[in-house]
Amino acid sequence: MAAGIPGVGIGGLFYVLSAVAAPLRELTRRARGSTRDPLWAQAFRLCGMAVGIVIAMWLTGVVVGALLQLTAGSVRPGAGPLGIGSATSAWRISALALSVGTLTMVLCAVQVARLVVASSRKRAAARLERSLVLALLMATGVSATVTAPRSMRAQAPSRAVAAATVRDGEFARARQLQREGRTDAAIAVYEELVRTDPRDADAWQALAEVRRRAGRPREAISALEIAQGLNPTPRRGGQIDRWRHESGAQFEPTGGMTRDSDRNTTQRGGLAIRLPLVGRAAVTASASALRATNSLEYTGQSVSAQTATLGVLFRPRAALSIETSAGASQVRAASLSTGGTVASTYNTPVGLARMRWRSSATGPSVDLRATRVLIDATPLLVANRVVRTEGTASADVPLFASLRARATGRRGYINSADEPENTRTLLGASLVRRLPGWGDIALNAQRIRLARPTTQGYFAPREAQIAELSSYLERESDSGILLAIDAGVGMQRMQTFTAAALSTWQPAARLWTHLDVPLQRTIMLRAEVDVYDGGVAREAASAAHWRWISASLGVRLTP
Amino acid sequence: MATSLVEEVTTTEPHREGVARRPVAAPSFSVERAAAALTVIVPAYNEAASIADTIRSLQAQTVRVGRIVVVDDGSTDDTARIARECGVTVLSPPRGTGSKAGAQNFALERVRTEYTMAIDADTTLAPDAIERLLRVFREPDVAAACGFVIPRHVRSIWERGRYIEYLFAFTFYKQVQDFYDKPLIASGCFSAYRTNILRRHGGWNTRTLAEDMDLTWSFYQSGHRVRFVPEAVCYPIEPHDWNFTSKQLKRWSHGFVQNVSLHWRGLLDVPYLRSAVAVSVWDATLAAAIYLMLLPVIALVTGDPRWLLGYVLDLPVLLVPVLIGAVPRGEGMRAIASMPAFVVLRTVNAIFFLRAAIAEWVLRRPFRTYEKGH
Numbered sequence: 001m002a003a004g005i006p007g008v009g010i011g012g013l014f015y016v017l018s019a020v021a022a023p024l025r026e027l028t029r030r031a032r033g034s035t036r037d038p039l040w041a042q043a044f045r046l047c048g049m050a051v052g053i054v055i056a057m058w059l060t061g062v063v064v065g066a067l068l069q070l071t072a073g074s075v076r077p078g079a080g081p082l083g084i085g086s087a088t089s090a091w092r093i094s095a096l097a098l099s100v101g102t103l104t105m106v107l108c109a110v111q112v113a114r115l116v117v118a119s120s121r122k123r124a125a126a127r128l129e130r131s132l133v134l135a136l137l138m139a140t141g142v143s144a145t146v147t148a149p150r151s152m153r154a155q156a157p158s159r160a161v162a163a164a165t166v167r168d169g170e171f172a173r174a175r176q177l178q179r180e181g182r183t184d185a186a187i188a189v190y191e192e193l194v195r196t197d198p199r200d201a202d203a204w205q206a207l208a209e210v211r212r213r214a215g216r217p218r219e220a221i222s223a224l225e226i227a228q229g230l231n232p233t234p235r236r237g238g239q240i241d242r243w244r245h246e247s248g249a250q251f252e253p254t255g256g257m258t259r260d261s262d263r264n265t266t267q268r269g270g271l272a273i274r275l276p277l278v279g280r281a282a283v284t285a286s287a288s289a290l291r292a293t294n295s296l297e298y299t300g301q302s303v304s305a306q307t308a309t310l311g312v313l314f315r316p317r318a319a320l321s322i323e324t325s326a327g328a329s330q331v332r333a334a335s336l337s338t339g340g341t342v343a344s345t346y347n348t349p350v351g352l353a354r355m356r357w358r359s360s361a362t363g364p365s366v367d368l369r370a371t372r373v374l375i376d377a378t379p380l381l382v383a384n385r386v387v388r389t390e391g392t393a394s395a396d397v398p399l400f401a402s403l404r405a406r407a408t409g410r411r412g413y414i415n416s417a418d419e420p421e422n423t424r425t426l427l428g429a430s431l432v433r434r435l436p437g438w439g440d441i442a443l444n445a446q447r448i449r450l451a452r453p454t455t456q457g458y459f460a461p462r463e464a465q466i467a468e469l470s471s472y473l474e475r476e477s478d479s480g481i482l483l484a485i486d487a488g489v490g491m492q493r494m495q496t497f498t499a500a501a502l503s504t505w506q507p508a509a510r511l512w513t514h515l516d517v518p519l520q521r522t523i524m525l526r527a528e529v530d531v532y533d534g535g536v537a538r539e540a541a542s543a544a545h546w547r548w549i550s551a552s553l554g555v556r557l558t559p
Numbered sequence: 560m561a562t563s564l565v566e567e568v569t570t571t572e573p574h575r576e577g578v579a580r581r582p583v584a585a586p587s588f589s590v591e592r593a594a595a596a597l598t599v600i601v602p603a604y605n606e607a608a609s610i611a612d613t614i615r616s617l618q619a620q621t622v623r624v625g626r627i628v629v630v631d632d633g634s635t636d637d638t639a640r641i642a643r644e645c646g647v648t649v650l651s652p653p654r655g656t657g658s659k660a661g662a663q664n665f666a667l668e669r670v671r672t673e674y675t676m677a678i679d680a681d682t683t684l685a686p687d688a689i690e691r692l693l694r695v696f697r698e699p700d701v702a703a704a705c706g707f708v709i710p711r712h713v714r715s716i717w718e719r720g721r722y723i724e725y726l727f728a729f730t731f732y733k734q735v736q737d738f739y740d741k742p743l744i745a746s747g748c749f750s751a752y753r754t755n756i757l758r759r760h761g762g763w764n765t766r767t768l769a770e771d772m773d774l775t776w777s778f779y780q781s782g783h784r785v786r787f788v789p790e791a792v793c794y795p796i797e798p799h800d801w802n803f804t805s806k807q808l809k810r811w812s813h814g815f816v817q818n819v820s821l822h823w824r825g826l827l828d829v830p831y832l833r834s835a836v837a838v839s840v841w842d843a844t845l846a847a848a849i850y851l852m853l854l855p856v857i858a859l860v861t862g863d864p865r866w867l868l869g870y871v872l873d874l875p876v877l878l879v880p881v882l883i884g885a886v887p888r889g890e891g892m893r894a895i896a897s898m899p900a901f902v903v904l905r906t907v908n909a910i911f912f913l914r915a916a917i918a919e920w921v922l923r924r925p926f927r928t929y930e931k932g933h
Contacts, residue, residue: 009838009841009842009846009847009850010838010841010842010846011732011838011839011841011842012873012876014834014835014838015731015732015735018735018738018739019731019735019738022735022738025738025739036698039738042734042738043738045734046734046735046738049730049731049879049880049883052879052883053731053876053879053880056875056876056878056879057873057875057876059875060872060873060875060876064868064872068865071865102841103838106837106838106841107834107837107838109837110827110833110834110837113827114827114828114833117824117827118827118828168699168700169699169700169701169702169753169756169783171699172698172699172700173700173781173782173783174782176700176782176784177782182782182828185781185782189782
């Protein structure tokens with residue numbers, strides 16, 4: 001059955017375009033490591049057929065145009081557009097434009113409908129899922145202990161082979177659902193798989209991982225523990241410890257220091273607490289203290305700040321997480337604006353609101369953030385009460401194969417003690433190539449602009465431009481040791497408010513490393529080192545070339 | 560937290576996102592074994608003239624089929640007797656089920672094999688059709704597979720029109736759909752299914768008049784795959800006169816509209832299929848209206864009858880896939896000679912789909928009566 005009018009509608013155009021894109025699609029499949037048989041022959045056959053159709057279309061247009069011109073004289077004057085031979089090419093072009101425009105409109109309408117329906121449906125599904133999962137978990141417990149082993153023993157060999165085939169099909173279906181971002185549906189499939197065969201460790205492992213992705217850490221750990229009980233492996237044991245650390249109550253004392261080429265030094269210490277609540281929420285609290293000194297300008301002097309915040313982490317759906325926190329910073333410093341040094345104490349509110357949406361592991365994602373922070377990188381900044389209030393929006397979309405595009409926009413307002421408000425605008429774009437199992441590499445470009453110069457101590461060029469090649473790598477050992485490295489090299493140039501043009505490109509580099517080492521089941525050592533060498537500073541720089549190093553060490557306790 | 564040359568573009572926290580993977584176990588699969596584990600259901604209502612050919616074509620397959628079941632759904636002719644004489648199982652529901660789906664479900668309750676196939680009682684198969692069709696079940700996530708359809712008789716205008724429509728659709732549209740893993744429909748006249756998945760979806764549902772489309776779209780929504788196998792060819796008898804053609808078109812058009820109404824929300828989650836269906840809906844409604852009315856109106860307004868050439872201008876374009884499908888079969892001339900009939904059928908098709916859309920969506924008059932028309 002062909003719905004409608006095969007050939008003349010936008011359906012014809014849709015399938016021609018689909019066929020033309022077939023080789024590209026196959027290239028994407030191969031690049032993503034598809035295990036299915038290659039379809040190159042089919043792709044090129046379809047593409048060839050589409051090319052043949054386009055050629056036939058063009059020839060038809062040429063012939064019709066010629067015929068119309070031949071017969072133009074026989075048509076009475078003013079008979080209409082077809083009588084005007086010179087207009088035929090315009091008609092062909094406008095007809096094609098109309099078809100393409102209509103097709104685009106229809107396809108866009110589908111995407112809009114999809115977004116509208118998805119948002120309403122997920123709300124309803126979340127309510128239903130909670131009750132269904134509870135019922136399924138209860139059923140799982142019953143069948144695991146009573147029903148399944150007996151039925152397994154009763155199976156004839158041929159039926160067992162058939163059942164294995166069916167289960168593989170179900171696994172494939174669940175993976176497909178995951179790929180499409182339908183995490184909750186994938187969970188339902190895995191739950192059915194473990195219900196029908198409670199001794200399948202692979203199914204429990206898969207269920208655990210997808211539950212974790214859905215923001216259900218406790219259920220994920222319980223599934224992983226069952227998998228470990230069925231088929232113990234050191235890797236899974238380490239995984240369980242790590243997941244416990246991540247999902248349980250956490251107390252993390254941290255200490256660290258930074259130093260830059262302007263001889264600014266900060267020492268920090270703090271405690272972060274995370275307490276899971278019922279459902280998919282957690283309460284966070286943090287308290288930190290900072291001491292900043294400058295060995296050149298502030299010999300023998302220092303400023304200090306204490307910050308305390310209270311917040312909530314909430315993950316209402318698998319794809320969505322919301323984080324908020326609010327608190328205050330109290331600063332004890334000397335003001336430099338009056339020609340002398342006057343000790344003073346002031347308080348300023350700080351906070352964070354962040355919403356992250358990610359459709360699936362490989363799907364598009366959006367990150368929206370609003371922050372208000374005390375800029376505390378140097379004593380000068382702290383003393384001048386420099387505070388930044390900023391909104392950030394970033395999006396990450398898959399292109400083809402494992403290529404992705406990321407875009408970031410940021411608008412910040414910087415307030416200080418003695419100057420009018422300054423604005424800072426940042427635009428960035430990245431082309432990212434995922435390295436499955438490892439991380440990604442990216443080409444990044446960014447432009448930063450500020451509205452006015454400053455004497456308050458923060459970095460404020462008229463414009464800065466950055467190009468960078470970066471790589472993020474992450475590996476986890478069987479024993480649960482995790483190492484993450486984020487490195488980048490690139491070029492930067494900037495224009496100060498006194499310069500007539502942008503400077504020449506200068507090299508820059510950075511390296512960030514993170515290491516997690518589980519010491520015991522309830523203790524994890526966490527270390528970070530961050531090194532930067534370049535001209536464009538995040539917050540403060542006085543020299544043309546700025547170097548900065550930060551190191552921190554913490555212990556995450558999970559009672 | 561890392562300091563980037565490029566702020567916040569690169570990730571500064573470990574990702575730690577595992578994707579559930581499982582080594583895919585590949586239980587040994589052979590087409591012969593799959594065929595032995597196959598039950599073929601043949602729903603029949605007064606098919607005495609064709610049922611023997613259908614059964615013989617099943618029995619002459621290059622692989623031995625496990626079981627052939629004819630469901631004699633209240634026939635008043637010799638369908639059941641002929642089928643029995645051919646040596647196959649004949650099931651007779653106590654009362655007529657009233658639809659092809661009902662007859663198939665009656666048999667499905669009795670199926671004990673891993674695979675189930677449905678084939679119309681007026682359809683014959685190429686000798687290797689089942690062998691080729693079953694091969695795709697080697698992939699464990701394939702729930703259903705369908706084959707290439709070619710009308711057995713190409714004589715009347717309606718048969719010729721259908722012949723071109725099938726050649727075009729199965730050579731081009733459906734192969735593109737299959738390449739993107741989403742054939743629009745596993746045709747009810749010749750499709751095979753995994754029995755457990757078919758049962759899990761309730762068999763063939765009678766809530767719409769196009770139960771095969773309903774089933775196919777349900778499979779997609781639950782994450783299963785459906786494959787189109789162009790090498791597996793079947794030959795149904797298509798409506799030869801207006802009476803049967805109109806019944807078939809009415810059933811198909813209303814079935815399509817009903818399925819869109821039923822599944823549209825779920826289809827929005829199925830990549831490619833959602834676009835293909837949206838395009839089909841557009842072509843079946845607004846494009847059909849424009850196609851039927853615009854050209855005559857312009858011809859009248861301008862006084863230039865050449866505008867009506869618009870109805871046939873795309874025939875050379877359509878001829879490309881049609882000939883690609885027909886020439887290897889040695890039917891190039893037949894295809895060219897049948898093109899005018901396709902213009903007629905296409906116009907009638909547009910009228911029926913437009914009517915169905917208006918009846919179901921505007922006037923809210925659903926059509927539920929299953930009228931047999933091949």
